[in-house]
Amino acid sequence: MTLSDLYLTLLIGGTVLLASIAAARTAHRVGLPSLLLFLAVGVIAGEDGFGLKFDNAQLAQALGTAALGIILVEGGLTTQWSSVRRVLAPAAVLATVGVALSVVVTAVGAHYLLGMHWQLALLLGAIVSSTDAAAVFAVLRSLPLPKKLTSLVEAESGFNDAPTIILVLVFSTTASAADLPGPVPLIGNLLYQLAVGGTLGVLAGRLGSAALRHIALPATGLYPLATVGFGVIAFAAAGAVNASGIIAAYLSGVVLGNSDLPHRAATRSFAEGVGWLAQIGLFVMLGLLVDPSELPSAIIPALIVGLILLLAARPVSVVLCLLPFPVRWREQAFISWAGLRGAVPIVLTTFPIVEDVTGARNVLNIVFVLVVLFTLIQGPTLPAVAKRLGLARTGALREIQVETAPLDVLDADLLTVSIPKGSKLHGVAVFELRLPPPTVVTLIVRDGTTLVPDRNTVLRAGDELLLITTPQSREATERRLRAIGRRGKLARWLGEGGAPEEEPTESTESTESSKPSEPPEPSKLSKHSKPTHSTTQTE
Structure with missing residues (x-):
């Protein structure tokens, strides 16, 4: 293979790759599995399309x-x-x-x-x-x-x-x-x-x-x-x-x-x-x-x-x-x-x-x-x-989204928490969170601006919080955020521990169907991922 052939191969490969990435974004927006558009890219590039023979x-x-x-x-x-x-x-x-x-x-x-x-x-x-x-x-x-x-x-x-x-x-x-x-x-x-x-x-x-x-x-x-x-x-x-x-x-x-x-x-x-x-x-x-x-x-x-x-x-x-x-x-x-x-x-x-x-x-x-x-x-x-079938939990992935990125030098985790409308975190002051030490709220992004909170800062729907915690305290922190998101600042007194929600068993399904719907899961752990991947539960 000559250098000209190599450059041509890389040019075609790079173009197909970018076209596939664009197809993945399009598929995500219209709700189609990405694999269909990837297959389409291959068919279009093939013998009956652009003439690539394989x-x-x-x-x-x-x-x-x-x-x-x-x-x-x-x-x-x-x-x-x-x-x-x-x-x-x-x-x-x-x-x-x-x-x-x-x-x-x-x-x-x-x-x-x-x-x-x-x-x-x-x-x-x-x-x-x-x-x-x-x-x-x-x-x-x-x-x-x-x-x-x-x-x-x-x-x-x-x-x-x-x-x-x-x-x-x-x-x-x-x-x-x-x-x-x-x-x-x-x-x-x-x-x-x-x-x-x-x-x-x-x-x-x-x-x-x-x-x-x-x-x-x-x-x-x-x-x-x-x-x-x-x-x-x-x-x-x-x-x-x-x-x-x-x-x-x-x-x-x-x-x-x-x-x-x-x-x-x-x-x-x-x-x-x-x-x-x-x-x-x-x-x-x-x-x-x-x-x-x-x-x-x-x-x-x-x-x-x-x-x-x-x-x-x-x-x-x-x-x-x-x-x-x-x-x-x-x-x-x-x-x-x-x-x-x-x-x-x-x-x-x-x-x-x-x-x-x-x-x-x-x-x-x-x-x-x-x-x-x-x-x-x-x-x-x-x-x-x-x-x-009654299996989907509408809003369960939107109540609070928590993003983690390890700060290896400090042996710490950075958590970002989004508070949507309807969350009972709305109206709670920072000191009322009572997060496990040494977890701290370091920054709040509100309406496109940033502010450094003190203990009396009141959280609002739409806020994005940045928290620093340790791997040892992270689970307790997420449980506390879930608990407050579900029941408010008195969650502990109301018996809410913030455990990840489990689906109902067959024996309780009939009795639970007559009760008001439970609030959605308030805390989820996510990561930068493919458009087709979902946030995953913190368990």
Whole structure:
């Protein structure tokens, strides 16, 4: 490659990147998942658009798998272990038994309704059976849902790629149904991939956590690089021993993200940037891979398979898998609807193409159209579905938004608190906050001007407060802010402790429905993040 070729490649790449970033902003403003516009950028830049030719399925498979690993590392870094721990069992069942049920139901429908050969029907069922981590992380974190519900769907999406990949590989390399391996080898392979991949992920995360806490690096910017590097090592090490690199990447990110590491905010910001870059590259590449002229013939099959998946396979698998667990029917209905598909199914279609399976190119077109159509159907309607099922908490993310950035030199946290209309912080004097020492309110931004408060300064709706606290006092500070936001300055006397709000149990649901609605969650912890990511609860 000459320098001229290099400059031209960088020019095209930079233009596509900026176009994708602009598409992400547009998607956020109109309420669409970003992945659709990223795919559109790839299609427009492809052969039928600006003429970029890309049809190397093997390269797409390799790059797509690597991008998924990076996306899952970033997803793990921004996942709270305290939330995931409570839903490990149901998430594991959904990621294994649920995938198998979805494959069977979808394959039966594709075989009898579309006349597909059993191998191709099973292959199609396996490809579309798993929820997509990138799509789930991007969409669900922007919704004011109960943390337990969001964590369950996120954990399922992080775990179910490994069983799906195993099934896709099996169906891609067998010539007929008679050649399929028995259940014992399949289950053994699955257990090996999950166990070894999970173990390597946890080990890499713990090793990285110990190393980064005790090794002083010469520059702050090296800590985020090293953190993501340990996740990549976990992903690659698991793949090298034929275990699940996807599970390893996700769990290493969870361990690292929940460790007391230096420069945590910078690390998460860097990881989000890398995750966005991986998503943009992945979706644009997949958009380039398809031939738009072949897509119209795939619309009807994609609609049929998608409806089977959405209305039969997914609900059946969710209901049967969650029977042993205390998950309410409303939550089960939302989980069924929230089974988003994204990059993973399209990446998985490259496996049969590489193996030269007959009809594999047609499967790619069906899956591509299915992802686009049903992302348009499911993604934008998730807020309305959550509200209809009584799961959405309107205003829960707007009561008080708290932004944290560690001041490493001082071993302190900087918190910014926004007071919206209706908050009971309005009218409270600074001294009446009674924040735990050594927390102090250092600055108030009011009507575009700043003022340094004293103990008698009265807070108003619309104020933005800057507080300095220590990591040890931060949780107590947030609880106190929540308590006052809910019940006012007499919150402690009224029995309000400021604990993060939990969703009601089934036994209390009927009695609570007759009571006046509780005030929204007053304190939330947020971070500079992607437009599709939501603020997360301080727990």
